[in-house]
């Protein structure tokens with residue numbers, strides 16, 4: 001029997017506290033305190049809950065996370081940043097950089113988040129599982145070498161990539177980020193590295209502002225090894241699939257990775273409060289199918305998705321379930337209760353979106 005799809009989950013991920021806020025803004029001054037910061041556990045819990053209620057959870061291989069060691073974290077982050085993060089975590093509050101709230105024990109929980117990605121990567125490479133989704137928290141794709149950013153504390157994906165290189169001798173790895181925000185962290189960490197291909201589709205200049213443009217394509221030896229697809233707000237189902245078909249798949253074919261990572265944010269969905277895109281569960285399903293097929297064709301099916309954003313408590317679970325159904329090849333009886341939106345004309349590919357995709361597709365020829 002073919003190896004199962006893995007799921008990384010730990011209750012402790014939900015105990016990372018992001019504080020009192022209004023949306024993503026800390027309370028204070030004229031900002032009335034809300035009950036929660038927008039990056040709180042509910043959407044993640046509800047993804048796991050729907051996996052359980054649908055029955056799919058029983059068919060997955062649960063991957064037990066372990067904390068990333070300090071040595072593993074220091075392959076990416078600076079000692080100064082790690083010390084600051086530990087101190088804030090001990091104090092029980094702080095900001096790790098820019099809009100990256102720290103609560104009690106956020107450091108050990110962040111270690112468990114990065115370590116969950118490492119554990120999943122190990123299990124895939126060792127053949128214990130076929131592919132995996134790491135439903136970890138806090139997220140990682142905005143984190144930089146010396147600071148946290150955008151709710152992210154440690155660069156989970158990059159820490160797992162460096163583990164694969166150091167321990168498994170893996171060399172060429174590709175990362176595709178479909179979170180609605182730019183994957184600035186991984187882009188920056190591998191901007192000069194020809195052996196890690198980084199790609200991000202996102203809403204143009206959402207967060208970080210003015211980051212993730214078409215002109216950021218890598219530097220030095222890493223030239224051509226980064227592709228951004230900054231889509232205009234309002235991009236939907238057909239547009240996202242066109243990005244995968246015309247940019248991501250050809251780039252993967254050219255690059256020939258040994259493993260594919262997806263930085264998976266469900267905040268590109270129609271109902272997300274922090275994004276203005278219109279992807280549906282079906283969009284995530286078909287993107288997953290395409291990436292899984294590519295991974296099967298190019299690198300023995302080695303595909304690891306790491307959880308990033310996604311703030312629609314009621315809709316993110318259906319996106320998550322669709323992704324897990326495709327990864328595992330097991331369809332449940334659960335439909336998308338909100339799926340009627342997929343028939344709207346605004347889900348079709350629009351001329352002003354084609355312009356951006358054309359420009360991104362032209363960058364594929366420079367991929368190393």
Ligand SMILES: [Zn+2]
Nearest residue numbers: 179181265309
């Ligand atoms: Zn995001």
